[in-house]
Amino acid sequence: MGRTALHELTLAGVQDIAKKRGLDVAGKSEFEIHSIIAQDDCLRDRAARNASHLQELHQVISALNAAQSPFVCVGSLPLDPSSPIAILVGSGPISEVSTTYTPVHFPLKNEAALQPLLEASKQASFGRGHQDILDPTYRRALVLHSDRFVVAPTGSLEPHALGIVDSIRETLFPAVENDGGSTRRIVAVLDKLNVYAEGDFFKGHVDTPKSPDMFGTLLINLPASHEGGQLIVRSPENQMSSPNDVGASRDQVYMTNWGKDTGLEWVAFFSDCEHEVLPVTRGKRVTLSYTLSFERPMMKHGPVDVEALAGSRDLAREKLVDTLKAPGILRKGRSLCFHLQHKYPLDPEKTPVSSIVNQLKGRDAVIYHALQASGASVTLHLVIFSDQSHVPVDDTDRDPDSTSNKVTIGGVDPTPSSTPMGRPQMLAPRSHQGPRTFSAVTGSPLAHYLNHSYISYGNESVLCTDYGSICIIANVPGEDVNAPWGPLVENASRLDVLD
Numbered sequence: 001m002g003r004t005a006l007h008e009l010t011l012a013g014v015q016d017i018a019k020k021r022g023l024d025v026a027g028k029s030e031f032e033i034h035s036i037i038a039q040d041d042c043l044r045d046r047a048a049r050n051a052s053h054l055q056e057l058h059q060v061i062s063a064l065n066a067a068q069s070p071f072v073c074v075g076s077l078p079l080d081p082s083s084p085i086a087i088l089v090g091s092g093p094i095s096e097v098s099t100t101y102t103p104v105h106f107p108l109k110n111e112a113a114l115q116p117l118l119e120a121s122k123q124a125s126f127g128r129g130h131q132d133i134l135d136p137t138y139r140r141a142l143v144l145h146s147d148r149f150v151v152a153p154t155g156s157l158e159p160h161a162l163g164i165v166d167s168i169r170e171t172l173f174p175a176v177e178n179d180g181g182s183t184r185r186i187v188a189v190l191d192k193l194n195v196y197a198e199g200d201f202f203k204g205h206v207d208t209p210k211s212p213d214m215f216g217t218l219l220i221n222l223p224a225s226h227e228g229g230q231l232i233v234r235s236p237e238n239q240m241s242s243p244n245d246v247g248a249s250r251d252q253v254y255m256t257n258w259g260k261d262t263g264l265e266w267v268a269f270f271s272d273c274e275h276e277v278l279p280v281t282r283g284k285r286v287t288l289s290y291t292l293s294f295e296r297p298m299m300k301h302g303p304v305d306v307e308a309l310a311g312s313r314d315l316a317r318e319k320l321v322d323t324l325k326a327p328g329i330l331r332k333g334r335s336l337c338f339h340l341q342h343k344y345p346l347d348p349e350k351t352p353v354s355s356i357v358n359q360l361k362g363r364d365a366v367i368y369h370a371l372q373a374s375g376a377s378v379t380l381h382l383v384i385f386s387d388q389s390h391v392p393v394d395d396t397d398r399d400p401d402s403t404s405n406k407v408t409i410g411g412v413d414p415t416p417s418s419t420p421m422g423r424p425q426m427l428a429p430r431s432h433q434g435p436r437t438f439s440a441v442t443g444s445p446l447a448h449y450l451n452h453s454y455i456s457y458g459n460e461s462v463l464c465t466d467y468g469s470i471c472i473i474a475n476v477p478g479e480d481v482n483a484p485w486g487p488l489v490e491n492a493s494r495l496d497v498l499d
């Protein structure tokens with residue numbers, strides 16, 4: 001055995017183990033330490049078990065990567081030039097009887113034709129923390145809210161009628177695409193019209209969720225000739241990269257190429273994906289933005305039909321299910337922990353964590369449904385951030401000695417029907433030998449922690465909702481999710497695994 005399995009342990013893990021076994025490793029190289037512990041039967045055995053565990057987790061991660069689902073969905077629709085679309089710009093709020101309308105036709109014939117829109121629009125602000133502020137170094141654009149214009153002919157830019165909503169469901173929610181549609185009705189609501197003139201831009205931001213049901217944003221580009229003004233959308237795991245970054249794979253950063261076509265072009269993306277509009281270098285760029293939400297009544301439904309996953313005949317996802325079913329992946333006493341890739345608007349004081357089951361996006365939905373299809377017992381857990389180390393959600397249990405800048409994980413929500421929050425629990429520090437070990441297979445709550453301050457740069461300031469970080473915990477069926485929690489092994493696929 002020995003070398004390969006031992007090599008899977010990190011140097012820190014090896015030093016830790018060696019010290020606990022009373023082995024003298026002071027001043028020794030990693031190679032020497034490995035040789036020392038290779039002589040130790042107990043350590044060899046433990047390293048071998050770690051190595052097989054790591055191999056299993058790597059298999060899960062590979063299957064998961066192969067089953068990745070996209071974070072953007074794009075399309076284009078031709079427009080009949082003989083029947084242009086008109087934006088009817090109101091002289092005041094459209095609810096008022098006295099309002100008169102001036103039409104602006106698309107495809108836009110010349111820039112002068114845009115004048116009524118420019119006059120009615122106002123300089124766009126954006127949300128920083130709880131305030132809407134004007135900062136032309138961050139966002140330079142004009143906006144016209146949907147209460148100041150109407151589209152003619154009526155319904156001609158209606159995303160349902162145009163088939164855009166169906167495409168969004170098929171692309172962004174493939175894992176649940178076949179559940180009959182009725183439980184996952186998507187609603188696209190027109191929010192505003194954005195005009196970017198030469199030199200205008202909108203720097204990187206994430207869109208503020210306007211309600212807990214909102215999951216994404218749809219932008220329709222109206223045909224107006226321009227250059228520059230590309231929209232860049234980044235996957236949640238690639239927030240700081242540009243399309244030219246070395247290492248940022250092209251499927252993690254999407255960039256539009258609008259302004260040349262005479263039809264409609266559109267892009268939809270999950271609302272926690274960072275996006276930006278590069279400066280327009282010629283012409284005018286006009287977009288309509290829509291919020292994408294799940295219809296409210298579906299929140300009452302239970303978890304979506306897992307049969308749908310089996311019916312989707314996606315080979316990569318079937319392989320993921322098979323990998324999760326393989327003997328040893330899930331075993332008694334070891335839970336798998338998947339930190340969610342996306343953020344979700346959730347007020348944990350009012351809503352159980354389990355309510356986001358029907359809102360899971362992208363890879364999170366794939367993991368959840370694959371785990372369910374594999375027969376695992378699957379629960380969602382709230383991740384709460386704290387500058388205290390491993391502080392339980394319940395303040396009475398606060399550990400006065402822990403001050404490091406770590407995360408607290410709590411808010412177990414196994415039985416949402418009986419209690420709104422479930423009994424608060426926490427993951428114990430690594431040194432604590434709890435009855436169950438948690439192996440973090442994907443992501444880290446710390447990454448969310450770093451993002452957290454970033455999301456105060458929304459596109460609007462909204463007070464009522466915020467993002468929480470959540471993880472999916474998978475157990476063998478029958479295990480008591482309320483039993484005291486053991487240690488969390490972060491990045492279990494890379495670090496040594498505690499037993």
Ligand SMILES: O=C(O)CCC(=O)C(=O)O
Pocket residue numbers: 194202207219231275277287289459
């Ligand atoms: O106009 C665009 O393409 C983007 C607008 C945007 O990101 C926003 O309003 O939040």
Ligand SMILES: [Fe+2]
Pocket residue numbers: 205206207217275459
């Ligand atoms: Fe935005």
